[in-house]
Amino acid sequence: MVSVYIHIPFCEKKCNYCAFLSFCPSNAERKRYLSALIDEIERYDGDNVAKTIYFGGGTPSLLTTEELGTIFQKLRQKFEILSGAEITIEVNPNSISEEKVKFYREMGINRVSVGVQSLNNKTLKKIGRLHSKRDVKLALKTLSKYYDNISADLILGLENEKNVCHYAKKLLKWKVKHISAYMLEVHKNTPLFEAVNRGEYRPLSADGVTKSYEKLVKFLKKYHFFQYEVSNFAINGFESKHNLNYWSYGDYVGFGISAHSFLGGVRSANSSNLKGYYGGEKNCEKIDSKMEIEERIMLGLRSQVGVSKLALKKLGYDITLSETYRKLLKEGVIREDGDRFYLNEKFYKFADYHILNLIA
Numbered sequence: 580m581v582s583v584y585i586h587i588p589f590c591e592k593k594c595n596y597c598a599f600l601s602f603c604p605s606n607a608e609r610k611r612y613l614s615a616l617i618d619e620i621e622r623y624d625g626d627n628v629a630k631t632i633y634f635g636g637g638t639p640s641l642l643t644t645e646e647l648g649t650i651f652q653k654l655r656q657k658f659e660i661l662s663g664a665e666i667t668i669e670v671n672p673n674s675i676s677e678e679k680v681k682f683y684r685e686m687g688i689n690r691v692s693v694g695v696q697s698l699n700n701k702t703l704k705k706i707g708r709l710h711s712k713r714d715v716k717l718a719l720k721t722l723s724k725y726y727d728n729i730s731a732d733l734i735l736g737l738e739n740e741k742n743v744c745h746y747a748k749k750l751l752k753w754k755v756k757h758i759s760a761y762m763l764e765v766h767k768n769t770p771l772f773e774a775v776n777r778g779e780y781r782p783l784s785a786d787g788v789t790k791s792y793e794k795l796v797k798f799l800k801k802y803h804f805f806q807y808e809v810s811n812f813a814i815n816g817f818e819s820k821h822n823l824n825y826w827s828y829g830d831y832v833g834f835g836i837s838a839h840s841f842l843g844g845v846r847s848a849n850s851s852n853l854k855g856y857y858g859g860e861k862n863c864e865k866i867d868s869k870m871e872i873e874e875r876i877m878l879g880l881r882s883q884v885g886v887s888k889l890a891l892k893k894l895g896y897d898i899t900l901s902e903t904y905r906k907l908l909k910e911g912v913i914r915e916d917g918d919r920f921y922l923n924e925k926f927y928k929f930a931d932y933h934i935l936n937l938i939a
């Protein structure tokens with residue numbers, strides 16, 4: 580069984596902070612890309628039982644119903660999609676309509692992830708978003724007529740930490756059941772990076788970002804959102820199964836430019852330029868046991884999936900013999916439950932530090 584990822588690299592306009600692989604395509608580029616994507620799915624001959632499907636981007640909601648329908652037709656030809664499979668689409672508030680949302684339901688999409696980022700119109704404008712707070716409200720109103728399973732993305736660090744709980748409260752009122760809260764990353768070669776260098780934009784200090792995060796964690800806990808990963812919060816039963824598969828070290832196959840796959844211990848990445856992608860270029864890497872040990876610890880500790888001691892032992896690493904491990908256990912940073920160990924949620928904000936110590 581695999582999780583399937585489909586990359587739709589189209590955007591109406593690049594946001595000032597975004598370094599994800601996406602571009603504003605001409606009609607010809609759009610056609611060529613979608614045809615290459617369909618061909619790539621057609622050529623696939625690996626595990627064909629799909630337990631989750633995820634349309635990510637870019638902006639998959641820019642696809643017309645016809646384009647999305649063609650991709651689904653190919654997916655259904657190639658994969659046995661398990662009944663009850665989670666099927667997610669990422670949408671931007673300004674590029675959905677009731678007609679599209681109805682079509683998503685018809686196609687079997689049962690989870691929608693909305694890029695909100697902020698609910699402050701000035702901030703949204705500054706970071707180059709094409710939507711306003713009102714657009715978010717209207718989009719969620721339309722979506723909630725058809726969907727229960729709605730997630731929203733927020734970016735922490737764009738503005739004052741006082742606002743974050745206010746935004747979360749609104750999202751809850753608008754029926755969101757899952758929140759992903761990412762800390763702002765200022766990437767080189769983005770307009771945001773240049774604006775910060777010119778002194779025209781001052782993101783929140785690291786201390787401010789930590790405060791925003793702590794406030795959000797506390798607020799969401801009060802409203803019964805379970806923090807099941809460093810950046811992800813959900814009402815019980817609304818966790819992203821697709822992401823849980825990544826963190827559990829499950830197999831996945833990715834289609835589209837720059838998409839990654841992990842099948843039978845081999846990781847591969849499609850080319851991240853169009854010419855290379857169209858030519859079928861990809862990089863493959865066999866994961867050796869040292870890499871697998873590190874990755875299992877990294878992925879498992881950042882989430883409530885945890886890490887199996889037995890799985891590590893089979894790879895030749897008895898973690899119970901590690902002094903750092905025993906120290907973290909004694910200090911309550913890590914807890915054990917049967918075969919698995921977990922990072923306690925209150926240490927999530929230092930997750931990377933503890934993980935690095937553990938795998939050093």
Ligand SMILES: C[S@@+](CC[C@H](N)C(=O)[O-])C[C@H]1O[C@@H](n2cnc3c(N)ncnc32)[C@H](O)[C@@H]1O
Nearest residue numbers: 596597599636637638671694732761762763764
């Ligand atoms: C791959 S993007 C696609 C989502 C969708 N296109 C949108 O913008 O609404 C997924 C999420 O990554 C987050 N993201 C993108 N760039 C980021 C950055 N520089 N720092 C923090 N979060 C970022 C945003 O929250 C965004 O919604």
Ligand code: SF4
Nearest residue numbers: 590593594597636637
């Ligand atoms: S954040 Fe989303 S809409 Fe903005 S450029 Fe990135 S992928 Fe496109």
